[in-house]
Amino acid sequence: MTKGRSFKINLIEEIIKELPKVDSNINYWLVRTNGGEYYEEFVNENFIGIGWNKITRERIKDNISIEDLVRENYKKESRPRYVETQILRFIEGIKKGDVVLVPSKNSRYLHCGYVISDDYYEADLPINDESAFEQLFELEEEGICPYRKRKWVKWIKPLSKDQLDPKLYLLVYSHHTITSANDYKDLINRAMFDMYIQDEKCYATFQIERAENIEARSLVTFLNSLIEVNKIKSGKDDLEIKISVQSPGLTEIIDNLYNIVWTCVVILSIIGGKVKTPFFQFESGGVVGYIEKYIKERKNEGKVPDNIREDLKSSSEELKMTQPSEFVKAIEKVQKKEKVKEFENTGEQEEKND
Structure with a gap:
C-alpha cells in the first residue's frame, strides 16, 4: 500500500466478497399458492407445499407408481399422470439451492427465495380421508394451508408485478x-439482485427512473x-449491455467481475449514490464520500477524461439513473467492517501503550 493512503484494504476485492453470488447450476420454479390463498402462510412460515395428501411417503415407498396411487385414492381425478408429474417435480425435481417463486392473490407480488432442504417433510395434518372431513373444512375456513408435503425455504424478497419484466408475465400466467x-x-436473477456475480462475471443493473419518454x-x-x-x-472497446427501453426502464452491464465492480465504483463517484428499491428511494451520501475518497487517492489509476465524466453525469441526470442497490449495500458493509477493524486496532494499540 502506497504511503499516505488511508485505505488499508483492497476495496474492489472487499466489495466483491459482499455481492450476492448466484450458482449457474440451480433450477428455477414457480409454485402455485391456490390462487394466492396460501401465499402469506408460505412466506410467513418459510415453506412451499403441494397437496394430494393421500399420496404419502409410506405409500410412495411401496414401489407402486404415483400414477397408480392417484387412480386408487382420487378416483375422480381425470389426469392421474399429470398429478404424478407435479408430485415428482416437488419431491425430486425441486432441490436444495433452487430458486422458487410463489404468487400472491392476482399475482400482484411474486415472493422469491432459495430452497434449503433436499428432502420434503410431511406436516402433521389430516390425510383427506372421510374421518378428517370436519377438521379439513375448519382448516380451509381459517385459510390454513392443508398441504402435508412441504419443503423449507429461505425467502429473499417480494417482487412487485409493476417492477417485473413483461416477459415474466408468461410465467406468471402458467396454471x-x-x-x-x-x-x-436471467430475468429472475436480475429481479432478485440488481447486482450479482455468476461464473466470474458480474451483472449490474442501473434503473432509469425518467417517467417521460426516454x-x-x-x-x-x-x-x-x-x-x-x-x-x-x-482495455477493450466492447461491453455486454442489455436494456429495457420502456419508461421507466433499465440498463444492465455484464463483464469480468473486477471490471464491472471497478466501473461501478467510478460511476458512483461521478453521478452519486441515488438508489431505488421497489418500496423507497434514497441518496447514500456516506457511500459517495467514501468512494470519492478512494478515487481521489488513486487519481492516476485510470483517470476518466473530463468529457466522458460530463457526458456520464449529464445523461444520467436526464435519465434519472439510479445505482444498483446491492452495490451500495456491499460498500456499506465494507465500510462497517473497516470501522470495526479500526476500532479493534485502536483498542489493541491502547492496551500496548498501557
Whole structure:
C-alpha cells in the first residue's frame, strides 16, 4: 500500500466478497399458492407445499407408481399422470439451492427465495380421508394451508408485478401447480439482485427512473459513457449491455467481475449514490464520500477524461439513473467492517501503550 493512503484494504476485492453470488447450476420454479390463498402462510412460515395428501411417503415407498396411487385414492381425478408429474417435480425435481417463486392473490407480488432442504417433510395434518372431513373444512375456513408435503425455504424478497419484466408475465400466467422457470432465469436473477456475480462475471443493473419518454440521445450518450469507463480498466472497446427501453426502464452491464465492480465504483463517484428499491428511494451520501475518497487517492489509476465524466453525469441526470442497490449495500458493509477493524486496532494499540 502506497504511503499516505488511508485505505488499508483492497476495496474492489472487499466489495466483491459482499455481492450476492448466484450458482449457474440451480433450477428455477414457480409454485402455485391456490390462487394466492396460501401465499402469506408460505412466506410467513418459510415453506412451499403441494397437496394430494393421500399420496404419502409410506405409500410412495411401496414401489407402486404415483400414477397408480392417484387412480386408487382420487378416483375422480381425470389426469392421474399429470398429478404424478407435479408430485415428482416437488419431491425430486425441486432441490436444495433452487430458486422458487410463489404468487400472491392476482399475482400482484411474486415472493422469491432459495430452497434449503433436499428432502420434503410431511406436516402433521389430516390425510383427506372421510374421518378428517370436519377438521379439513375448519382448516380451509381459517385459510390454513392443508398441504402435508412441504419443503423449507429461505425467502429473499417480494417482487412487485409493476417492477417485473413483461416477459415474466408468461410465467406468471402458467396454471400448472409447479412450473419450471429455467427459461426466465436471467430475468429472475436480475429481479432478485440488481447486482450479482455468476461464473466470474458480474451483472449490474442501473434503473432509469425518467417517467417521460426516454430521449435516444441521452440513452446513447449514457451507454457510450459506460463503454468508455469500462474500457479504462478492461482495455477493450466492447461491453455486454442489455436494456429495457420502456419508461421507466433499465440498463444492465455484464463483464469480468473486477471490471464491472471497478466501473461501478467510478460511476458512483461521478453521478452519486441515488438508489431505488421497489418500496423507497434514497441518496447514500456516506457511500459517495467514501468512494470519492478512494478515487481521489488513486487519481492516476485510470483517470476518466473530463468529457466522458460530463457526458456520464449529464445523461444520467436526464435519465434519472439510479445505482444498483446491492452495490451500495456491499460498500456499506465494507465500510462497517473497516470501522470495526479500526476500532479493534485502536483498542489493541491502547492496551500496548498501557
